[in-house]
Amino acid sequence: MRVLEVSDLEAGYGDVQVLRSVSMHVNEEEVVAIFGSNGSGKSTFLKVLIGTLKPWGGTLKYMDHHIEDLPPEERVRRGMALAAEGRKLFLGMTVEENLLLGAWTNRERSKENLEKVYTYFPDLYRKRKDLAGDLSGGQQQMLSIGRALMSNPKLLMIDELSLGLAPAVVTKIADVLLRIREEEGVSMIVVEQEVSLALDISDRAYVFDLGEIVDEGRSEDLLRRDSIRKTYLSVL
């Protein structure tokens, strides 16, 4: 079953068109990577998916239902969650307060989900009373993902997973993501500039350039493709 199906999506800011005829899909329990150069429209795409940016045209179907006109809170209630670019944490609030806010649409299960997040990210449990602004970059990324998990998502979207993080930390977080996929059956869209990482953790991938999808395929196939290796992996 397809969790998400996007067809001919167009979007932008003011008069400037950013996304042009974007079509893609995500299957159940699948990890899909999106990569491409800066300004290719990856983050804009996620904003349209979560509903903070209205699409100009095209269709968005989540679990077989049209969601183009739904506000963000309804999309989250239905099981979409975003760990946004720049982490978008509430830095003046504690780790636990941030997590509890993640359970906003699913408050009756917040205690159970809190325990689950602490199991995946024990660092967060140790720092639960600390301000989010006092965490390291890696811990902030864990908090951002943990907060998104608090709503019990069926589709988890992560923007710039590795941005500003040490490779060891990224590997640790990526391992947890794969565990979450296996144990919770969560589908994921991972937007990532570090192409080798994106292809390593995903089943399929889409390549964005100037707001269009210019390439797509199974991650292992893309990893072997010369054009990808030359452009994104600097392999000559």
Add this chain to the structure above:
Amino acid sequence: MGRPERILLVLLLVLLIFPPLLTQYWERVLTSALMISSLALAQNILLGYTGYPAFGCIAFFGIGGYTTAVLMKNYGMPFWVSLPAGALFAALLALIIAPPLMRLKSHYFAITTLALQLALGEFVANLEFTGGAQGINLPIYRGPGGYLVFFYMFWALTLFSFLLNAYIDKSTFGYALKAIREDEVAAETLGVNTVIFKSISFSVMALITGFAGGIYAYWITYIDPTSMFDPLLSVKVFVALLIGGLGTVGGPLVGAFLLEILSEVLWGQFPKVHGLILGLLIVLIVLIIPSGIWRR
């Protein structure tokens, strides 16, 4: 509620036994301090927790005061009916204007609310049934307790606002407001309906401010547009809030009392330069403790 807040609550309760021991002058100073406290605590919900600086918050003070006065004077309604009617009218108006108004942020929002306050003042000054620029005289309160009743009313309003702030500080509702303050887009992506929460916050601020305006109108017995829509009162509320500590439960209360009592003492000791000394002291406090006396 933490230990410092509980101590402050006890002090607030103890304040209740003081009035019969006070001179009329100090009774008036404390009543005034309680009024500023309730206004600062109301503003704290909107600015401290939600991050929206309504620099023209006194617009709702004026609406509450004028509605109370008009209902009493023109329609002969009792104060106990007119007061909540005025506060509810202020809250309702806030609820209606909040969705479009709160699309603006930071200084744009602040300036727009100030413009609203000044425009409402002008509007009221040109209406016949509000007494125009001449204002309205209200009957003098001659019931039990004399003028001390206004002290108790402001005390009750302050206590209510303080407890409401304490609830907001630790409640899920408060988390949503703080999330809006920290990052509105992030709050939306978590499923918080920001329009509804901002509107409620704005409306609650207007409700408390409207109550304060209604009590003030009956206390002073004469109101006019200049005194009820006074920008200097907005400044006083903001200064009290900044000195006390934004987004804290105890800060607005401490800031308001400090400002009012300091202002009165300086006025008594240095009648010619009290404004200058008070201004310098405020600058010093803000420089030394920019986040306010009461820490988050």
